[in-house]
Amino acid sequence: MSETPPGPVEVAGGLSVHGAVEASASVRAALLDRDVPARLAAQDPTVWGPDAEATAKIRLGWLDTHHRSRELLPQLAELVAELADLDHVVLAGMGGSSLAPEVIARTLGRPLTVLDTTDPGQVRAALADRLERTVVVVASKSGSTVETDSHRRAYWQAFLDAGMTEAEAARHFVVVTDPGSPLAATAAEMGVVTIPADPEVGGRYSALTAFGLVPTALAGVPVTDLLDDADALAASLGHDHDNPALALGVALGAAASSGRSTVALVPDGTGVDGLGDWAEQLLAESTGKAGLGILPVVVESPAAPGGSGPDVLRVSYGGTLAPGRAPDADAADVAVNGPLGAHFLAWEYATAVAAAVLGVDPFDQPNVAESKENTARILAAGAPAQPPSFTEGAIEVYAPNGFPGDLAGALTRLLDGLGDDGYLAVTAYLDRSADAAVAGLRPLLAGATGRPVTFGWGPRFLHSTGQYHKGGPRVGSFLQVTGAVTGDLPVPGRPYTFGELQAAQAAGDRQALAGRERPVLRLHLTERAAGVAQLLDAAGRTMT
Structure with a gap:
């Protein structure tokens, strides 16, 4: 931690936001001209325009x-x-x-x-x-x-x-x-x-x-x-100044509207554990629609790959700092510190503000139902049979046309296709505990490509970043990892098992992405432990 703040700071209710950049001053001024802070604090449903008003009328209760x-x-x-x-x-x-x-x-x-x-x-x-x-x-x-x-x-x-x-x-x-x-x-x-x-x-x-x-x-x-904690912050939400939640929202919205639409969520190690996963779904599902949106990337540590770049706003988060202490100026563009209850309210408010800057409805999720409907259809009729493109060790590879016939080559081709504005989403329909090591793909592939790489557990991510994948900018590429089920479990009172439901959800998501002509590389682990180890090894070789 530094003794000197990394930039402007706004504090209220124990929460501080450091480094909301000067470039966002014009965006903030425009919001103040519209009286957005006071209107939002008063739960005015017209903040996001007439198309969002009906939804906002019944979705602003989080403010109090x-x-x-x-x-x-x-x-x-x-x-x-x-x-x-x-x-x-x-x-x-x-x-x-x-x-x-x-x-x-x-x-x-x-x-x-x-x-x-x-x-x-x-x-x-x-x-x-x-x-x-x-x-x-x-x-x-x-x-x-x-x-x-x-x-x-x-x-x-x-x-x-x-x-x-x-x-x-x-x-x-x-x-x-x-x-x-x-x-x-x-x-x-x-x-x-x-x-x-x-x-x-x-x-x-x-x-x-x-x-x-x-x-x-x-x-x-x-x-x-x-x-x-939330109550202590709430009094500041209608203010034009000394409003850290507004400062955070302006920074997010201004960055996204000026070409920095990826937000790296970085834990600073000061006592708030896992907030990035929650903020990820809040930002992605609230803003990722109509071809627009903020892409959140949850990074494992300040030094992890994928947390910086010319189109990345780096935002760190942590607990309450000691008096006179401030975040490291080199660690983040924006740093948010404070008690957990204040974090929740501030990020919700900031997301709503960023959506106002982008001109999207922060309360709907127009594309979430698509994968659900695909899943229901597949459960009823079955997934179409598809042979693998090739099998390598414990991994069956289902690749787009024209991809190389080896695992490392297929991964490299997927990364090469990201270009200067794309991102890669790794989605794993596996066991979050027993197969936890597969999450190591994110930093490996981020280190190899230099482009944003996200990681999500299926079907969990369908309720968060899944909206951004379908409704946000169509620049994503997708690596889906599935695994063989050795001991299935029936769903009582339903004509399917958990394994069949999991497989249908993965297939339904692939269909939704294919309908948008986005590249999807599916890797099916025929033996999970061996397949994860093999996949991590292949991903490591993409960095050489």
Whole structure:
């Protein structure tokens, strides 16, 4: 850390934003001319234009949801006491329903098992872990998310198979969903506790609603502190000056509108763990549409490849700094530091501001349903058979026409095709725990190409960056990694297994990308451990 700030600094509510560049001054002035800070703080739905007004009217509750969420605190305290013997908390949720609780638990050092996968191995491992001491938080705003419904079914059957009665099994569930959703009706039939979500807050803006608070309170987090953090920042949101959330939003929007549309999210090591994964889905899904958008790249450390470049805005994040301390001027263009609850509110506000600069609706996700519809169609009719282009060791390679007939050559061709404005998205439909090493592809390929490279676990990324892949600028190339299933698991009450659902989701996403004529290289690991090692070796050779 440096004693000298890397640039201008704005501070409020314990949150500081350093280095919002002078080049964004004109953008800020234009927003102030439109009175955007005050209008946004007042929840004015006209900020993003007439086409977005109808959606914004019912999606601006995040600006003060931290006040309404205090009404949940007595119920949460009772629930924590009643379920004190259930000390293994499993969160079944996707996207905004799972990413914020994961950041909270990681940052505050509380154990939380996040189940946001359809990989049968990962689901099976969760079901086998301390089942008799498990409470499952089933979280879905719409109540119709196929992954979450499948998790609910699997756990219900597992509790019954363990000898519990239905009443005993019901005690092991807590449901978080919008009032009146299909899941709310299902929960009533099951006889489980239901905590209503804030209906005026969209999923990716829901960190400080029941979605963020219920699972983390059960895991032992003092959630009142998060609300206090947000409350301390909230008073600044309508201000023209001394408004760090505005400074961050202006920096993001100004950079994207002037050719720096990639944002590297860099942890600075000062106590906020995993915020990049949450901010990634917030930025990508809110801005990646109509051929526009901000591409977030989550980098592993300040020194990791892929965090800089002429079209990259480097933004670091971390916890509250000691008095008189400031981020390293060489580490980032913009640095955001403060308590976690303030981070959540600031990034949500900044994303809404950046969307206003870009001229997009930050609250819709027009392309998310496409892959879901493809998945449903494939589950019903089956995926079309396709032979591999070639097989090398433990990897079947499905390559676009004209690609080389060896793995390293195919990877090199994919990277060479990125050009000066493209990016590579690596998507892995694998086990996030057992196959964790495959995430090492991102820094290897980023080091080889010099272009932005993102990494996402499937189907988790479909609820975040998947919107940007389909709705953002059509300059992406895609490396999809799938794996053989050796021990499949049925989805109770459904005519398919978790493995079949996972395969259909991967195939559905490939269809959505192919429809946009984007290159997709699929690598199928016939033996996962050997295939991951082989793939990492081949990726390493692209750097030579």
